Amino acid sequence: MILIVDDRPENILPLKRILEMHGYRTDSAESGEEALKKVLSTDYSVIIMDVQMPGMDGFEVAEAMSGFSKAKDIPIIFLSAVNKEKKFITKGYSSGGIDYLTKPVDTDILLLKIRTFKKLFEQQQELKSIQVSLQKEIEIRKQAQEELDGRNTELHSVLESLPQIAFTMNVSGHIEYVNAHWYNYSDDAHTFPEVHVDDHVVCHQFMAQLQHDGEFSREIRLVDKKNNGYRHFLFTAIPVQQQEITVKWVGTFTNIDQQKVAHEILEKQVSLRTSELVNKNAELETSNHELQQFAWVVSHDLKEPLRKIQTFSHLVKDKFLAGNDEAISYLDRSIGASARMSLLISDLLDYSRLSVQASFSPTNINQLIDDILEDFKEAIAERNVQISIDAIPTIDTIPSQIRQVFQNLISNALKFSRNQPTPVISIQSELTDQLSVESAAIENGDYCRITIEDNGIGFDEKFLDRIFVIFQRLNNQRNYEGTGIGLAIAKKIIDKHNGLISAQSKENQGARFIVVLPVIQSFSEPVNSTDPQSTDEKNV
Known part of the structure; x- marks a missing residue:
């Protein structure tokens, strides 16, 4: 204007x-x-x-x-x-x-x-x-330089206080600063410490890293000027950036010689211990096999006199004790005790057999459950039990063992049912993506969750940690038969199948047993060719 x-x-x-x-x-x-x-x-x-x-x-x-x-x-x-x-x-x-x-x-x-x-x-x-802009720029640059000088002074002070060898280097590979420990391994502030001939590659890798971002860390051996021996160090270098541009590197050499020597000694000890464990494991496998053979032989020898006791007790009862109610009562107790002992021996043998290796194969769980229900047909009809079963996908299992799991769970549901209300057993199935009792169901999960639910007498959940332990019983043996081994067997089988088993219940409100299994097993165990059962069958 x-x-x-x-x-x-x-x-x-x-x-x-x-x-x-x-x-x-x-x-x-x-x-x-x-x-x-x-x-x-x-x-x-x-x-x-x-x-x-x-x-x-x-x-x-x-x-x-x-x-x-x-x-x-x-x-x-x-x-x-x-x-x-x-x-x-x-x-x-x-x-x-x-x-x-x-x-x-x-x-x-x-x-x-x-x-x-x-x-x-x-x-x-x-x-x-x-001119004003230039003056401001000069002031900014001056202030930045002063700030940079202050930071460098602070950095140098920190590096001097470190127990490690420390240095700074520009992106061109020129050393700018070294602390006092540097001179124990180098005569010159601008000369890199002498390294083992096999570790020169580490130096080349670091020089190549100067043009890139990211921390550099390698083990390296340096020559100690005092004794001319090699010491192990952890060489670490970190880029220092300004406005996302690397302006220098800060490096340290941390002495790990004692740890390295200790590690080598530990590796030798581990190797030695591993060799000993392999030998012990072989001995244990041999002992375990012999123990299984012994268990089957003993089972045969124990069951034979038990069968004779039961047979002769029934003969004495039928032929010589007619009308003698007191003697019949005593003899019935003896017969019952021998029957329980026979059942206990059978369950213990079933439990011991779980250590025998077997292979996984695709199993039709619905067909397996139908066969089990056929075995319980009379008990189901006698108690008028209502049973509903979902469609269950084919799963990789050891069929003979997984049958034992469902047989025990269905048997317990029948055993602990009540006349009123009408006994109901429901077997449900769903897929999930986690080995979990609570995870959400999805259409194409890697795990199958099977729930066996009844409306029987149930149990208090405070005893949940006991029901899968061998010989643990929550109910009166006089009212409910059993040895307390069935659920322990089920737990051991499910563990062997890389799955989990759990339960939910309240007293007099029924029980839910949940089994979660991988649909496809990631590996198959080889069949053990020395199954002790085959030896026992030959002895029989």
């Missing part, structure tokens, strides 16, 4: 018109005082000022403006119709004007001067702006 200062409006108006016709924005003041006020509140690029004005003349206004930091650089063109002498022109330049024109003014010349002075003023302002 251009300011025109003249005490006569008739001089201002034509000048304003001419300037506005040429695209300039203009403003005017009719006295020196008004001009000073406007200069303080408005930015002007050129001031056209009349010299002869009442009050403050043009020279006084220019001298006053030179004291304003905001207006001192605005170009001033003086116009005068009276003061045309050299002394007045000289005073105009000395008071701060950059040109002095006498009236009448050639408008073309005036326009050229205004255009030139306006352009010079704008360039001057741009230069000032650039």
